Amino acid sequence: MAQKTIRQALHEALAQEMRRDPRVVVIGEDVAGGAGTGGGRDAAGGVLGVTKGLITEFGEDRVIDTPITESAIMGMAAGSAVSGLRPVAELMFSDFLGVCFDQIYNQAAKFRYMFGGKARTPLVIRTMIGAGRSAAAQHSQSPYGIFTSVPGLKVVIPSNAYDAKGLLIQAIRDDDPVIFCEHKLMYDLKTEVPDEAYTVPFGEANIVRDGDDVTIVAFARMVHYAAAAAETLAREGIDCELIDPRTTSPLDADTILDSVARTGRLVVVDEATPRCSMAADIAALVAEHAFGVLKAPIRRVTAPHTPVPFAPGLEKLYIPDSDRIAAVVREAQGYAR
Amino acid sequence: MSITPITMPKWGLTMTEGKVVQWLKPQGGAFAKGEELLEIETSKITNVLEAEEDGTLTRIVAPEDTTLPIGALLAVVAPETTPAAEVDAFIAGFVVPEPSEETMAEAEAGPRTVDIGGRSLRYLERGAGVPVVMLHGFGADLNTWMFTQPALADRHRTIALELPGHGGSTKDVGAGTLDALADAVEAALATLDIDRAHLIGHSMGGAVAAAVAARRPDRAATLTLIAPAGLGPEINATFIDGFVRATRRKDAEAVLRLLVRDPALVSRTMVEDMLRNKRIDGATAALETIAHAWFPGGHQAVDITASVAGLAMAVQLIWGADDRIVPETHALAARVPVHVVEHAGHLPHMEKAGAVNDLIRRFIAA
Amino acid sequence: MQLNREALLKAYRDMVTIRRFEERVQDEFSKGNIPGFVHLYAGQEASAVGVCSHLGPDDHIASTHRGHGHSIAKGCDVVGMMLELFGRKGGLCGGKGGSMHIADLDHGMLGANGIVGGGPPLVIGAALTAKTLRNSNVAVSFTGDGGSNQGTTFEAMNMAVVLKLPAIFVFENNGYGEYTGAEYAVGSRDIAGRAAGFGMPAVRVDGDDFFAVHDAMREATERARAGGGPSAIEVSTCRFYGHHSGDAQLYRVKDEVRKLREEHDCLKNFRRRVTDARLLEAGDLDAVDAEVAALIDQAVAAALAAPPPEPETLMTDVYVSY
Known part of the structure; x- marks a missing residue:
């Protein structure tokens, strides 16, 4: 077991789950980065580097760079989840829920209930929260309360690397839509994190x-x-x-x-x-x-x-x-x- | 006789500080070797510090409810005739020793893994000398030896080995049977170049140690079995089932409390450690496989009485008087000397560490 | 026309089923038997059936608030649908979705949708599943002229082109978004052209003509299944009822609907085409009519007889596990 940062813990969780289950895909803006540029793929690996290198192992069919169109990202993730994939979609900053909330709030969260229990929506939305980087009013909020108020969504807010890895793996294996909040100032926090895959259960403080x-x-x-x-x-x-x-x-x-x-x-x-x-x-x-x-x-x-x-x-x-x-x-x- | 300090002990790998919970002897009170002096709480466990020699608790330095680093002065033991001024001077002049480079290096080294044909077992090694190998019980890990290993490491190369399915070891347990676990231990010892060792096993690990000793009697110098499995049919099925099933803190805590006589011994960290082990992919399935092989239908399927009876090396049994997992009456079946430890449950080596450490040290030395 | 007799009869049966279903829903709604609001699809049947005749149960569609037709065309159980509209136990969604959220994932039906433009992003998700799992399934989004203006629809079309997804965007232009004309609200008045602007093949077809829709969809589906990416089809069609049942339709000119029913009825059109071409006899079609009438009667009788959902279902199926 070694000391790992939250960034490493999240990366490890994604990589291990993608290896375990071919239905797990990563979707978002710049999750690899560099598409359509002279610089080549994997130029970004997520704005804060969590998904860096995944495209090398899993290819562009499973590490999917998208246009900056959050509704399409969230809707595509929700639609793919309900039809057989286990997507991990990135809503880069949680503040951007404003441009895509319908797909989360009216669609993904409500499928199961509206459809009389037939739907399973194993969707994870990773999103950054938190102030402290002078990112100002539209890139610094912590709107997990808004997500928590929506029946049908699960909401995860890890505070350390051990929990981050175990909760993300749990989120990916969970059959309900999960909003996974990552504080943007905490990616470098370290703690002991097992190398093996493990889950931390939801609903236990x-x-x-x-x-x-x-x-x-x-x-x-x-x-x-x-x-x-x-x-x-x-x-x-x-x-x-x-x-x-x-x-x-x-x-x-x-x-x-x-x-x-x-x-x-x-x-x-x-x-x-x-x-x-x-x-x-x-x-x-x-x-x-x-x-x-x-x-x-x-x-x-x-x-x-x-x-x-x-x-x-x-x-x-x-x-x-x-x-x-x-x-x-x-x-x-x-x-x- | 001179003035001697009582200092904060180091219990287990991760302990850096401890909290004085309660003094069990009054200031000025006399105590005999082995008597309980005070309760100390660490992040892992609350335990009592026992007196190493007879003496008088001349001055209590650390008040109750204070947290102090390892090595900090807790109390002073001095002959009754010692003037108060000398005691004051001793206290004033006391310096918490810096941890030696060796201790620091060891702490950094932490547990390692040994490869046994593509599978890996985790172990913690401390000290040098004639090897001592320790095998934990069902569901446990190397932390069960946190009080035992330091007490032996000053004279021995001690290896706390984690069985397949446990702690940081492989979750591939094969059939999970006695033979499967004994094979793994034998393979690990071979890779670690341990030709001959004193074997110590607790509970299920006791049965594994006995099996290893029976297979290769030349390799086992002595055998210490602490509340071993395999000496009778009874087993606390509530514990086994509960351990396998528990995923939440409350359930885990209830299960762990069955292990000890004093439930206060079960700290939140012990519970957390158990859950962290169980959360690893494959861990629960591995425990299920082992439980099914060893304890089907709530009874023990493994029987080591014959192999223990046939052993030529020295064998001792240690059992807690209040064991609620494996009944102490099983000791009769083994026909070897039994040390019953009063006021202890299924974990006498943790609950009454001082007494059990003494038993082991003397037995190995003899 | 390359359809065999069996396929033609099925297409006719589906279209008639939709028509009779909607007419009956209008009746039952007027009687007060159906709570909430319903948006009727009558007049647009050739679109749903022309499109869905190319789809199997593993292909996905997402629909709109006007979703009964798409559901029937995709194979959803008509009795279950009727129970759902009545808000009864045994309804397709257990009485928890209603008309606007009719769905059946077992038939690849991702739901009617209460949100205009809600469906297209979901459809590219189903298309992504097909692409990722390489199973040559396709996903179809039904959107109206109103939904064609939504940003979500634009985003979905762009994403489908960027990722070369097996998605087909069907725009049913019935001339109205609620109570406002498409002439006014669709700026370019050319939905197909707008879709083409995103970089995908797009055609406009006559929604009165089942065969026109069917042909356009064949091409789009073949392209998608072969890995050729998305397409768009604008279907010019018409709405025989208002935006919703009970809509006074003050925005429509006198006799507009009567004229539509006379001149633009895709059912009549179909009957004439197949009988003129001697592909089917009038008697075949009459038999289907009778069959469908019985089915609708049976569905309504079942819905009227069914109990309401159990109170405890209020709390179930929010999560798979919580």
Whole structure:
């Protein structure tokens, strides 16, 4: 077993599944790159290099470069999934859901129900989320809450390389449409990743850290900020239990509720905007099912209800950080009626 | 007698720090060798540190609930007549030793793999000397020896070998039978140039070790069987089935708790490690194959009583008094010396590591 | 005309089935037996049947909100369809899809579609499956003149050309997108020409003439199956009913529909052609008419008798596993 980055873990998952199953294809803009240029194929390998080299092994019939037409990409992926392939389509930036949402929201997500249970749509949509690169309002959002709100879609948000590989393999083998969110600032994060293929089940949260004082639920990059905050707080005598749901649909409500039953305090940390969000959803879950055990109001640490700003200073203010998380946890811990 | 420190131990490959959970002896209290001094929690497991000699817990330095690196000073043991100022000076002057280059190199080396005819088995090697080979039980991996291997590695070349279907080893288990597993072990030992070794086997690994010893008696110096399979028909089918089936944390935890007397010993990381092993492609199918070959219909199909009775080398049995997987009464069938470890379940080598390590060291040395 | 007697009878049976099905749906809708809204295909039968007569069960089609005709032509069970429209247990989609989402993947029918322009991207997906698995299947998207204006349709056509997919884009130009004329909404007034602009062979055919559609589709299908890439067919056709059942059709001039029924009825056309050419006797066709009438009666009786879906099916089949 070796230390691998999230980028390597995802690449390995794709390559191993493509070797295992000839029905697995990769579809998207520049997944190989270089088509129709003097430079030749595989010039890109995905904008952040995840699919680099796949075309060499699997050829252009299975690593399919497309025009920049997201509706056609998503629809083609959905149509091929329902007719016998297991496509992994790339929606380069999740912000681009705006130009192709119908194919995901009205088509792929609803086939099975609308068609009375006859459809299987083993479709994976890999997409980048997250702010922090001054990519501004149309390339920095984290809209997993929108996807999670759609019945029929599964939504995966890995926070480390081990989970990324196991969850992507699970997603490819899953018979339902899966939105697989990759935080664009996390591709170089390393952890131990087995060389073999393995799956991480959906709907089972990872307990990143045990603690009895405050439950923190965080997603993607916020898991790492929350872990840093928890370290600081531990030195102050506040023991945080940090939960990374890993998938928001299905959501492991039991792990969150079990934890809050012990701690009586909940802080949800979410890089997305706060309205109608995962943070709101989990707050509602706990308010509804664990009101009686709460020792303090549920708190949310999120981006503000604004588009993502461009200027680095403004963007830094936009993204929740460890200090903000720690401050809110302290307030929750110190709350007195 | 002089002032001696009690320091944070290193348990297992990945431990870098430990948390003092609870002192089990009061400051100023006397203790005898083997008595439990304190509970330490690592990311893998919570365990007790036992006294290596008789003494008095002169000064507790590490309060409960603090996390400290390996080698950090936890307490001071000194003769009763030692002046307090000397104890203070000892504490003030204590320096956490830097890990030796050798330890660092070993830690970096980590487990390796050995090829046996196209299949690979993972093993962890530590130390030098007369070889000791350790074989884990059903569903386990080399981490089961995290307390045993360090205690033997100072005098022996220790090899914790993972059986086919387990840990980082091949998921190709063939028929999964006793012979299939023993073949794999023999092949691995040959490739690793181990002509003769002390064999230690736990549970299913105990039966495999006995089979290897029976096949080539010249190659087994001694045989230590810890709660071995194969000495009677009973087996906890709930454990076997549950282990094979579990995919979720809660189910895995419930299964692992059957292994130990004190359920608090089962840490979240132990559960996570079990699930990570099981998530590898082919792992669950491999366990199913083995379970079917060894424990069909909830009973043990493997019988090693005859081969154990016929062994010429020294054989010892170690069994936890509260074993809920394989009943301790099976020990009678083997007709060899039995050491029953009190307050331990199916994992006496982890639950009462100090006592079991002593038993093994003395047995091997004799 | 290279069709044998059996093929001609099947084509006629499918077209009549669609016509009688739609007429009956209109009746039953008026009686209040069918919830929601229905969009009727009557008048356009030659298109669906002319196209689908070249397809096998492993070829795929995707349809529009006006999907009953395509479903029948592709082999979907008529009784199951009627149950579905009535929202009953045993319907083709268990009563969870209704008229606008009639689908049957067992017959390669990827669904009627509530979204104009929703189908073409899905069709290139089915075509991609065929290309990847090298099974020489084809996939056909039915789109109206309205859907021909959608960006999704353009994207799908471009992708099909770029990837040389075995996809066929059939544009049924019935002159209206909802209550607005194609004359107004289709800027170039030339859907086939626009498709050709994407780089694929495209033809316009007379939708009153089953044989014209059939011939054009033969060429397109042969090309696609042989790896020659996509084609487009614009079918000029007409809609005998409104956009939906109950549409007052205030946008249509007086007698327009009466004239269409008299002069542009593809069924009458077919009957005349085959009997004039002595390929079939009137009696053969009458027998089919009677057979179909009985089938439709049986379908409606079954639908009226069927219970509603079980309440617990509300929660089933959202996911394969969750």
